[in-house]
Amino acid sequence: MADGPVRPTTIPGLLLVDLTVHGDNRGWFKENWQREKMVAAGLPDFGPVQNNISFNDAVGTTRGIHAEPWDKYVSVATGRIFGAWVDLREGPSFGAVFTTEIAPGTAIFVPRGVGNAYQTLEPGTAYTYLVNDHWSPDAEYAFLNLADETAGIAWPIPLDEAELSEKDTRHPRLAEVAPIAPRKILVLGADGQVGRALRAQFGDQPRIEYATRDDLDLTSPAIAEARHWRDYSVIINAAAYTAVDAAETAAGRLAAWAVNATGPASLARIASTHGITLVHVSSDYVFDGTAEAPYREDAPLAPLGVYGQSKAAGDLAVVTAPRHYVVRTSWVIGDGANFVRTMASLAARGTDPTVVADQHGRLAFAADIARGIRHLLDTDAPFGVYNLTSSGPVRTWSEIAGEVYRLTGHDPGRVRPVSTAEYFAAAAGPIAARPEYSALRLSKIEATGFAPSDGDAALAAYLAEGTTNL
Template structure:
């Protein structure tokens, strides 16, 4: 069966305005339309040479057109904003540094004193229609305190309820939600963890983080970055080791040796790498989902990292004495959270996006050198 719609022209009551009904052809294969047939259209009255664009002085314009600014003078719409929570933490500071270094606009930084994202009532104070993304850098990270009654409540509020409220908001307002996870969502039995491993948290902190991950994953547009052993601008393991190395090197101190656990294995994650990865995923519009993210390099124990710090800080790496986790906490009087034995995360998925994590040893040496200079 064949179908045919002929080319025809209709004159209007507006001088010079012709309406062309374009030919449409069809058969059992489908339909197609012919937009241009010069010979036939000019024969029906279409001018052979149409002068375009029409000079403004020859055009008819309305009063609204005359008052409207030229395109070159029009002010473009501002991009939708990005809200960064936990802005005063180690990662929050790194994100702020990245934004400032790259001259990015439209970012708003907030912390719990301004916007408590675990409080349902706090969300009404924000006009979410102005935003396109949320980067959640806030969390409760006191792993051992999370084992106490008051710590358990605080951990679940910040690490589970807060992310669930952010996810709900992201769904309602079509926002992209970036959230930070932890190796503590795993039991640490597997030597290397990929993004598909089932959750098996050992302690309260890990349980709350796992619950937060599940909630965030409900948002269609989400990135979950799972990290371990985070080091940035703030209180952390490396700064503690530098201070202890200084004490060992000080002849007025009685400290000769420092015990550090050697049966927990993993890699450091530097916050500047985390910030780079976040913007890599956002800028390249990588597929939504969960990505493991640490610095690259070999997997080692905390004791090995401590020796590296001591050796660079004061040349006294021999002062670090390896000890088991069980021995280290043998005399603890406060609750202690169980730790994953293996915390190494598989970086293959995020590397497929084009992101290249830095080697943790290179980053550690730069970090200690900067700390010694007071930077």
């Protein structure tokens, strides 16, 4: 970056920026904010929406310490300030202090929740700042007294000689400050198998919200106004229309496209606008099943039916969000109606089922999917598309059914393998085409340090727990 380095400070996320000031006999010029260069140099792409200037006539004008629920990029247009920042965010760095002088050749990025204050060192100082949210009286703020003994800020001009507002003198000491909580995580599709597993993975923390369709309708035209989205850091979309055969009907086609394509497209716009990380659970049905080896993440999309087409469209929309994880999975098994539960129930009732033997893939346990999503978020893995299923041999549905019978103490020979065509021969309604090969290559997510569960061991554990695990 031509404008100099971005430097860390003693407060996490608080970054100093050296700006090049070009001067001659007429005055000077600088690029105060240049998105492309500054993001390349290491500043967050924080999406400013408002530019404010505070002009100060006198030396010693002192303002703060205010922590707002948005990011701020501070510099001066004229003059010079002594800046002081105190971390008022919930966490181990709460109370950390950093001070420095800011002149036209310096800027500082102030992350959400870090208290900001300054004292003017020259007359006619113009203090300027960009923010990435609009001011709201309903937002949650935190304030700290400028004279707080714990922070111990060494103001160049003693506060009893400085210009302060009466309101700033009444702010609380550090021990009385309510820390600003982190931005929230929103889990959509919380009543599905993956949604329940995500609840088990993240727990009922105050900063985690779980929403069903009754709470938040992805297909609503008003979804952009449904939340104050700047309060969220992550959206995990586990909602989906999964009725593969019903999607081939007129009503089902509308529903599948609304939930699987239009909804994710809306979320991608929201995530792009508000700097949110969007996690989207996808499907093996985006492929046509003609592969002879496990599909890579970058394999061409070629869905066979409406369900797969709508999921592929959703994937293409989600990857337009700058911060995205598309987690592609298959044959999901968790807390809810699924193939393994059905086979275990049939075995217990003495039924000898016919099961498809010409579709190949791997099971994906919902607990594994939730664990993988958390891993990607916790490790700040590179954004992109990741396959995530259990590991182990590629099997057919009939082979998995036989294993369920064996593990539950029944004769696997009772499972009769049939072709997909035979299985659906007597079906009354429309039947969607299924990919014959659905195995997904796992090396990309493994390279981030994540170890998918062994499929055989996970199936045995799932059945041993009475098929009630997540």
